[in-house]
Amino acid sequence: MLTTTHENAAPEAAVVLAEINGQGQGGVRATGTRRLNETDTNKRMLWVEHVVAIRDRQDQAAFAAVFAHFAPRIKSFLMRSGASPEMAEECVQDVMATLWRKAAQFDPARASVSTWIFTIARNRRIDLLRKERRPEPEDLPWGPEAEPDQADAVALQQETEKLGAALAELPEKQRTLIEKAYFGELSHSEIAAQTGLPLGTIKSRIRLALDRLRHAMK
Amino acid sequence: MDMAKIKHHLNDALLMGYSSGTLPEAFNLVVATHISMCDDCRAALAEFDAVGGEVLEAANDVAVGADSYAATLAKIAQKPTAAPVPAKPADPVLPVPLRDYVKGGVDAIKWRRVGGGVRQMVLETSSSASVRLLHIPAGTAVPDHGHRGLELTLVLQGAFADEEDRFGVGDLEIANEDLNHTPVAEPGMDCICLAATDAPLKFNGLLPRLFQRFVGI
Numbered sequence: 001m002l003t004t005t006h007e008n009a010a011p012e013a014a015v016v017l018a019e020i021n022g023q024g025q026g027g028v029r030a031t032g033t034r035r036l037n038e039t040d041t042n043k044r045m046l047w048v049e050h051v052v053a054i055r056d057r058q059d060q061a062a063f064a065a066v067f068a069h070f071a072p073r074i075k076s077f078l079m080r081s082g083a084s085p086e087m088a089e090e091c092v093q094d095v096m097a098t099l100w101r102k103a104a105q106f107d108p109a110r111a112s113v114s115t116w117i118f119t120i121a122r123n124r125r126i127d128l129l130r131k132e133r134r135p136e137p138e139d140l141p142w143g144p145e146a147e148p149d150q151a152d153a154v155a156l157q158q159e160t161e162k163l164g165a166a167l168a169e170l171p172e173k174q175r176t177l178i179e180k181a182y183f184g185e186l187s188h189s190e191i192a193a194q195t196g197l198p199l200g201t202i203k204s205r206i207r208l209a210l211d212r213l214r215h216a217m218k
Numbered sequence: 219m220d221m222a223k224i225k226h227h228l229n230d231a232l233l234m235g236y237s238s239g240t241l242p243e244a245f246n247l248v249v250a251t252h253i254s255m256c257d258d259c260r261a262a263l264a265e266f267d268a269v270g271g272e273v274l275e276a277a278n279d280v281a282v283g284a285d286s287y288a289a290t291l292a293k294i295a296q297k298p299t300a301a302p303v304p305a306k307p308a309d310p311v312l313p314v315p316l317r318d319y320v321k322g323g324v325d326a327i328k329w330r331r332v333g334g335g336v337r338q339m340v341l342e343t344s345s346s347a348s349v350r351l352l353h354i355p356a357g358t359a360v361p362d363h364g365h366r367g368l369e370l371t372l373v374l375q376g377a378f379a380d381e382e383d384r385f386g387v388g389d390l391e392i393a394n395e396d397l398n399h400t401p402v403a404e405p406g407m408d409c410i411c412l413a414a415t416d417a418p419l420k421f422n423g424l425l426p427r428l429f430q431r432f433v434g435i
Contacts (some may be wrong), residue, residue, distance in 0.1 A: 098300075115270070
């Protein structure tokens with residue numbers, strides 16, 4: 001399932017770019033073509049590079065590629081969570097605009113791009129559907145030496161990839177249950193009763209990144 | 219605050235509920251406050267968020283409108299960068315998510331007496347569950363009570379002990395129908411807790427039931 005969705009990414013990006021820009025975007029097209037031949041982890045690193053390009057250079061081509069891949073998934077996620085198509089459409093635009101505005105806060109040693117986008121979409125869903133505040137944990141601001149290490153970022157992306165593969169390989173019933181939980185279809189007690197998440201692979205990696213952060217702040 | 223001393227943590231159901239955005243606001247506030255104090259749970263939450271990211275990644279595509287991308291660029295043009303959030307002054311007791319609800323630090327808490335020397339401030343959240351700050355004088359007991367639903371108690375200052383264990387700063391007690399307990403604040407320092415529940419507590423005894431009428435829990 002994951003393989004199929006990944007393969008869709010590059011053509012979608014090219015189509016959107018052609019529609020939006022109508023002019024020479026050879027560089028990004030080449031990137032898209034190259035992506036098809038790479039491993040899934042490298043694709044994840046490519047999304048990271050795109051977000052970094054948005055952060056550092058306000059790179060619209062990179063943004064178009066991220067939009068083409070994630071916007072249809074966010075819309076699907078929101079509609080499964082109970083949003084009408086119109087509300088989901090509006091919400092997708094808000095989420096993607098937030099990604100652009102907050103690109104500087106993205107930390108690839110602590111999250112993959114899909115993880116980060118999920119948290120933005122979830123928060124927007126709570127705003128719109130439940131009209132509630134969402135209390136967020138106190139942020140850990142970057143210290144002066146806290147620029148994430150490239151090796152840490154690659155390792156985290158690899159582990160996230162493994163997590164995705166493990167989820168895809170779960171028995172259908174179990175995977176459906178987890179999807180329902182994240183689409184907001186399970187209550188707390190229903191969640192409490194379910195088990196079997198393939199967790200434990202990336203927690204230590206994230207913990208390492210947090211320790212580095214705490215250390216840099218001292 | 220010595221983070222290494224936190225012994226009682228969030229469980230998977232609470233982490234997943236917070237990550238998926240399905241918990242009542244009152245519980246979200248307790249979870250966000252505990253995570254502000256506990257790097258282990260912060261890392262565990264990131265892991266649950268990663269599961270959400272993979273669910274999103276694997277979601278079927280639903281085509282966005284033809285003008286969706288242009289509309290997004292227009293939104294960005296209106297407001298290109300997020301307004302910087304001004305750093306809040308540090309507080310010795312209340313982590314940031316709580317300061318937002320108290321609208322200030324520990325000195326801004328509007329305590330109200332509720333009997334037995336205990337004071338509280340109810341925080342405003344959506345109605346599906348309630349959350350309050352409790353101030354329990356050192357050495358004082360909160361009346362013996364059971365629970366109809368789920369009760370989360372997070373220690374912010376001092377410590378309390380009950381039939382289960384001792385709970386110090388950052389520790390979270392998760393109590394359900396099975397637990398009847400009498401929390402007692404340790405001598406030496408008044409105890410400040412954040413307590414959330416999705417159902418009224420059951421007090422065992424007449425005086426405590428009167429207490430309940432005043433506290434409203």
